[in-house]
Amino acid sequence: MALGLHGMSVHFGEKTVLSEVDLKVPDGEVLALLGPSGCGKSTLLRAVAGLERLQAGMVCWNDRDLAPVPVHERGFGMVFQDGQLFPHRDVAGNVGFALAMRGADRRRRAERVAELLALVGLGGYERRRVTDLSGGEAQRVALARALAGDPRMLLLDEPLSALDRALRDQLAVDLAGLLARARATTIVVTHDHDEAFTLADRVAVMADGRVVQVDTPSRLWQRPADERVARFLGCSTIVPASLHESREGRDTIATCVLGSVAVAENGADAAASTVRLGLRAGGLRAVAGNDDDRAPIVRQRLHRHDHVRLVLDVPEMGEVEAVAPTGTAPHVGDHATLTLDPNGVAIISDG
C-alpha cells in the first residue's frame, strides 16, 4: 500500500475542512478525486504533500507515518490548482527546478527540460518568462515542472483544466501512458468525468470534507453509493425501481415508472429487489410522438454539440432530463416517448 490516509482531519480555525479521511492508494495506482467545489480536494492534496497541519490522523507511505518526513523529502510532485510558477525563473528554470534541487548537471537538466516541454507541447519555450504565458501554457509548464523530479507520487490539482478539449484529451492520454510507465502513484483532482475515466484506476468522490465513495470508474458510475453521489455524477432523475432477472436469466432488469432496462448486476446485492435508479440525461432517450394524453411533454430544448438535451414534464413525476439525436429531436410542446438507455442508468445501492 503506497499511500494510506488514516483518520486525517484538517481544520482552518473553527472550520473543519477535512474530517477523518481514510483513503488508500496502492502502488502505481492513479486515483481521481472528484467532488463539488469547496469540498476539500485541494486541501487533501496539500495535506498529503505535508503542506497542511493535521488536526488528527496520519499520512502513511508504505505503512510508515510521514509526519517526521518534511515536504521536500517526501518526493511527491504536485501541480497546484493555480500553478504557482516561480515568477523569477523562466520556463526552463521552473521546469528544471526539481533537478536543480537534486544537483543534476546542466546538460542533463537541459535535456530533460526539453523533453518535458516537448511532451506538454511547449517545445522551444525554455527562455520564455512564465509571467507572459497564456493560462494554458502556464498550466502545462506547471505539469512539466512536477513531472521533472520523477516523483514517487504525483498530486495533480486540476492539471489540465485550462486546456482546450483537443489538447486536454491528448495530454490526458500522454499522461496516462507516462504514469503507467513510471508506475507513479497518483492522485488527480479533476472536474472532467471523462478525464477521470481516461486517467484513473479508481475514483474517490468527496463531499463536505469526507470521502464518500471510492470505486473503479465504471462501478462508480453504475453504482453510486448514495443519492448525493448519484446527483453529483449527473443523475438528475432518481426513481424507485424493482430488480428481477431477465427471462433469459443472463441480465438483471430494472423496472421503474419510465420503463425497464437491463442493468449490469455485480452479483452481490441482486437479492435486494427494490432499489433506486439514478438517471442521467443520457439514460433517457426521447423520440417525438406519443399518442397517450398523459405522455411526457417537452418543456425545454438545448443544443449540445452532438445531441439535443431536453427537459420533459412527466405526469406524476415532475421534470426529467433526456437526450435526443440532433436531427430528430422533438420540439418544445411536443409529446414524446421515453426509453431507458442502460449506459445512463445507475443503481443507487444505499437504498
Place this chain on the structure above:
Amino acid sequence: MALGLHGMSVHFGEKTVLSEVDLKVPDGEVLALLGPSGCGKSTLLRAVAGLERLQAGMVCWNDRDLAPVPVHERGFGMVFQDGQLFPHRDVAGNVGFALAMRGADRRRRAERVAELLALVGLGGYERRRVTDLSGGEAQRVALARALAGDPRMLLLDEPLSALDRALRDQLAVDLAGLLARARATTIVVTHDHDEAFTLADRVAVMADGRVVQVDTPSRLWQRPADERVARFLGCSTIVPASLHESREGRDTIATCVLGSVAVAENGADAAASTVRLGLRAGGLRAVAGNDDDRAPIVRQRLHRHDHVRLVLDVPEMGEVEAVAPTGTAPHVGDHATLTLDPNGVAIISDG
C-alpha cells in the same frame, strides 16, 4: 451592432498575438470564443476591454471607435482567466466593488452582493477572505463581481473552468438566463464545447491570433471551415467523400470509404459533389464482429463514463477513433464493423 472589431492587431514586442481580427457581436448576443491554448483569446478580451494597446485597427461600440474611451468608462465587465480578485478586500468588498465605484449606497450594495453570491452558490460568504477560498469559490466570486456592475458587455475568460460538472452545468444555465434577461452582449472564452452550445448564440474559433470561423454552434459543428477547425472541434478522422441526394430526395447523403451517412445540407453548396468529412469519435460506431479479413481491428479501448472509446486500425486508412456502448464494445484485437453516425459527422467546406 454592439461590438465591432476592425482589423485589430496586438503585438507583444516582436510577437504578433492578434493579427487583423474582424469580429462583430450584435446587441444582446452571446459569442463563445474557442481556440487552442495560446492562440490569443485572453488577449482579445483584454484588448476589447481597453487593457491592451492596439497596434492597428479599432474596437467600436455601436459603430463608434472606443479608442478615446478609457477602460473604466466602457462599462464592460470582465472575468479574468486567473480571477485577479483584490486580496485586500473580503468577498463582499470584491463583489460590491463596481457598485462602490458608482457610489451605490451601503444597503443597496449589501443586497445586491447577497443576491449575486446566492446566484453563484456562495450565500453567506460575504466576510470571507478571498485568499482563503478554494479555486472554484474564487472563480465564482470573480463571476459575481463582474456581474455586479450590470455591464453592457461581458467579457468572460473561462469563467467556469474550475467548477465541477454539476455546478458548471447549473451555472451555465443560470448565466444563460441572466444574460438573456439583461440582454448583455457577451464574449465568453470556454474550452467546454457543451458550454459553448448552452451559452452561445454564435461561436468564434481562433487560431494563431486570427479568427478563422464564426458561426452558430450547430453550423460550426456541422460545417467547420477547414481541416484545422474540424480537428480542433474533435474530428480525429478526415476522409474524402462524395455528396448525392438520397433516393427520397429529402436528405443529402455523403459516401466515403467508411460508408454512407445522411448529412444536413444547407442548400448552397450541395452542388459541390466532392467534400471532406470530419469524423468525431462519436461519428463512428463500432460493433464487434466482422467476417471480412480486411475489416477494422480494435487497437485500443478506453472507458468513458457513458461509453467506450476505441482506436481501430482500418486497412489502407490508418487509425480511426470510434465509440461503442459500454456493454457490447468489442475488445482489443477484435474485428469490428463500423457505421457512421450523422451526429458525429462534419462536412469540411473548404475542400
Place this chain on the structure above:
Amino acid sequence: MIDPPNRVGGHRLFVAVAATSVLGFLAVFFAWPVVAIIGLGVGGDLLGTFAEPSTARLVGFTLGQAAASTVVALLAGMPLAFVLARVALPGKAVIRALVTVPFVLPTIVVGMAFRAVFDVDGAASSAVAIVLANAFFNVAVVARTVGGFWSHLDRRVEDSARTLGASGLRAFRSVTLPALAPAIGSATAVVFLFCSTSFGVVLVLGGGSLRTLETEIYLRTVELLDLSGAAALSLIQLSAVVTALGLASFARKRRESALRLRRADEAIRAPRGREWWVVGVAASVLAALLTPILGLLVRSVSGRNGWTFDGYRALSGTGADGTLEVSGWEAVSQSLRTAADATWIAMLLGLLASIVLVSVRRRSAEAMDAALMLPLGVSAVTIGFGYLVTLHLLPGDLRTSPLLVPFAQALVVTPLVIRTVLPVLRAIDPRLRDAAATLGAGPWRVRSAIDLPLALRSVCAAAGFGFVVALGEFGATSFLARPDTATLPVVIARLLSRPGESNLQMAYAACSLLMVVTALAVIAIESVRVRTHGVEEF
C-alpha cells in the same frame, strides 16, 4: 497537533540563533548604553522636567514638525515612486541615484541652503523651512521604499478594477494603495523617526529659537551635563516614538496579504492619459530636489573672484593651515571603508532579523520589529554618551576603537534594511514556497531559491541605501570618529567651523564629492545584475 514538517527542524534552531544575535547586538550597542545614560539621570528632578510647560511645547513642536515633514515627504515622494516603478524612462538608475543624493548632504549645508532661500526670521517661516528641509532629506526614503515595492506589483489587479468602473485614480486608491500599504507604512515610520530626531536642520533653520526634543537633549547632555533633564526628555522622546510606532502598527493591523509579485520591468510602460500629470508632478519634485544640489555644485566652483577649482585642489590637502588631520581624498576612502563595514554589518543583521520576523509568530514579530526601529528614534547623543559610560566594561575598550563607528552606523542602517526587505518578503505568496518544497527544496533551499531571488532587488536597494545612510551619518560618527579617521561629513563640518575662504571652498568641494560618491555608489550597488540559469533578476 502535528506540524507541517517543513516548518520545523534545523530551521527553527537557526531562527533562534539569528534572533539571539540580532537582539544581542541591539542590547549591547543600543539598549545598554541608552539605559545606562538615562539611568544616570534618573536620580535627578525628572518630574520637574516633565512638568515644565516648555516640555509640552517641545513635544508638541517635535511631533508636529515631524508629522508635517512626513506628510510632505510622502506627498512629494509618491509621484517619484510611481515614476521609478512604472514609467519607461531611459537612465532611471541615474534618477534613482539623484533622488538619493540629498540624503547624504550634511544637514548644516542643507540648512544653510534653505536659510539662503527662506527668510527664517519669523517662527512661522522657520517652521515651514524646517518642514521642507526635513522633507527634502526624506523624499528619497519614500520614493525608494515605496517605488521598489511598487515595481513588483501585478498591474493586472488594477486592470480588473478598471473594468469594474474605477478610474485610474480610483483604481490606485482602492487597489494599488492598499497593496502598497506595507511599503508606505515602512517609509512613513522611517521618515517620521528621522524627522522627529532631526537635529542640524532644526538648529540651523530654527535659529536657536525653535527647539525640538532632539536639540534640547543635545544641549542638555553635551553642553550642560544636565543628565537628569536629558534623561527626562529622552524618556519622553522614547515614549513618543514607541507610541507613534504602536499607532502605526495598530493602523496596519490588517494582515499584509500575499501578492502576486512580478518582475520589476514588467509593469513599466509609457505613461498614458492622466498619468502624465503624475509624471509632471514627479518632475517638479525632482527639480526641487535638484535645485539645492545644483546650487551646491555651482557654489563649489565659484569663489570670491569668479570660477575656481581651488576647493577641489584643496581636497588633496588637509585644509588651510592643516585644519584637518586627513586630506579630502583620505576622508573619501575612510568614508567608503566605514560605510562599507557598516553596510555589511547592517545587511547581516537586517537580513537575519527579516528572516526571524517572517518566521516567528505575529505578536513577537511586531515587538521585535519595533525594538529594531528604536535606534532611529533615539538621539545620537544619548547613544554616544551612553557608549561613554558603558563600553569600557567590555573587553578591549571599544569606546576608542575604530570599529565603533561602523557599529553605531549599523544601528541606524539595520532598521532601514528591514523596512525595505520585509514588505517584499511578507508579500511573497507562501504557496510559492510550498511549491518549491514539493519539488525537493528544503527550508534552506526555499530561502535561497525563492525568498532571496524574489527579494534580491530590494536587498540590493537596501544595501545601496544603507551604504548611503552610513556615508551621510554625522551625529554618531562625529562623536566616535578619531581625527585621523574622519569621514567626509565630519570633515565638512570641521571645515565649516573654520574661518577663511579656502576652508569654505574646500567644504563645498567635499560636499560635491560626497554627492558624486553617493550617486556612483548607488548606481554601482543597485546595478548588480544577477542572472544565473533560469533565474532572472527580479
Place this chain on the structure above:
Amino acid sequence: APTATDERTVTVVAHDSFVLDEQVKADFEERSGITLEVRTVGDAGALANQLVLSKAAPLGDVAYGVDSTFASRPLDEGVFVPHESPATQRGPQRYALDPQARLTAVDVGDVCVNIDPAWFAERSIPEPRTLADLTDPRYRDLFAVPDPKTSSPGLAFLLATVATFGEPGWQDYWTKLTANGVELSAGWEEAYNQEFSGSAGQGPKPIVLSYASSPAAEVGADGTPRTRALLDTCYRQVEYAGVLDGAKDPQAAAEVMDFLVSPEFQRTVPEQMYVYPTVEGVALPDGWERAAPQPEQPAELPAEQVEQNRQRWIEQWRALVRG
C-alpha cells in the same frame, strides 16, 4: 632618558578644534619616544562633560581644551591630577584657576566683533568701534550673532556684554541690540559663513561675531586682510590642559603637558587653531601682528562667577531676546 624603543603612548583627549602640527608632533615623538594619539570628542562643552562622565575609565591621559566656562565641573569632580610644568611660570600662570595646578592654560582665544571694512568704506559709513556702537541705528540690521545657548562664541559674547555693561545693564544693551535688528543664528558657522559679507560666503551683513584671529584667515591675494576685529569688543576665553586621573603612564602624560607649554608647540597654536599662545615670548606668525593682533584689554569674568550665573544669564537673555 627614555629611549625610542619604549612603547609609550599618550592619548590626548581634545575638542574638535584641536590640531597638532604634523612636524612638531613628529619631532616630539622622536625626541621623547612617546607616541601621541589624539581623540577629539566634540566642542569644549562636550569635552568637559565627557571627561566628567568617563572619569572612572578615562578616554585618555591628557585633556586639551577645557574652557574656563566649563572648567569648574571637571575640577570639582576630580578629573585631573596636579602637574606643574616649569614653563607654566612664563605666562600661563596669569590664567591659573586652581591652586593645586591641576589645569594649565595652554591657549587663549578672544571672541570679538569682526567687521568688513570695505563694506563701510563703499557706503561711507563710519566703522563701529565698541559694543555700544552696535546699538546705533546706523548699524541697524547689520550684525549677526550666534545664540549663546547653542554656540560657545555666542556665550562668550553674552559674557562680554555682561562684563562690559554689568548687571542689569547688559539686559538694556541687549534690548537695544534686538531693537536694532541683530540677526541670531544657532551656530557660528551660519553667522560667519553665511551672513557675514567679509567671509567667503559674502553674506549681507558687514558685522559678525567671531574671533580676534579670524582676519588672519581672510587675507586676500595682496596680503592684506579683508576683515578686521574690533579689539574693544573682545572677551577672552582661556583653554586649559591637564593630566587625567587614571592616566596609564602619568610620567609620559606629564612630559606631554610640558610639551604643550613648550615654545615648539605654543608657536603652532595660532595657525593651527586660531588662538593665541599663553606662554610669553612666543612670537605670533608673520602677518598676525597686522591682521590679528591680540587685544590688549579683553573683557573677562572670573570662572566661578560664570559657572554660577551662566544658566541664569542665558535664561534671562532668552526671555529678553526671544520674547
